[in-house]
Amino acid sequence: MARMKFLCDAERCIECNACVTACKNEHEVPWGINRRRVVTIQDGKPGERSISVACMHCSDAPCMAVCPVDCFYQTDEGVVLHSKDLCIGCGYCFYACPFGAPQYPQAGNFGSRGKMDKCTFCAGGPEEDHSSDEFQKYGRNRIAEGKLPLCAEMCSTKALLAGDGDVVSDIYRQRAVARGFGSGAWGWGTAYQRKTANR
């Protein structure tokens, strides 16, 4: 089985933030932490694009490389998780992450941040599956139930895909073949009276 990955289809994302809401609700994420967020570029202008961003569960995760206490680990499916018991809240993983995925619940004096929190691919943490400890620290463990991350399952346009990397890339490839790519994609020709891709 290939690694578990997210893929956000920017052609379909409508910035509804259903993924953000679903994640916050399901895991009871504290105030001030956004495990997932929708980033929009060219807002209100032609070429506006939105993309849902969270931890990308990198194959060679920089957060794991820089952690001074090695609180990160990677499951057999490629999901990058960490132990909040070992985390010291130094913030190095935040500096290292190109997506800004690690977040901290506190903004206290003398730089105290609290334990790092991030997207877990709905795979919980090192605690026992479905235990109250696991839910309280990391949120729901949907992967252990055979369910995909809720953000992808709740996506209104199925822009956000999650799961086996081979399956996800196959879905995206079929979409790209059907509609074209970039400025050649369907709809743009109608809007700007340019030649559309043949279907």
Added chain:
Amino acid sequence: MFFKSKRMFLIFVLCGLTALTGCREAEQGRPLVKEKGVYEGPADTKVSDATLHKLRHRAARQGF
């Protein structure tokens, strides 16, 4: 010299040796030597093959 008498020096050495005995890992109840690059927290539960199959099937249903 640093120590005013031999007795003071002896007391200092004895205190130092006593303090060193507190460094034994068994007495501390926690690992004292950190091996860099190795995760030393609790092990996570592995996902079964049946669950992986279910996940793959569920992922394929996203394609529409």
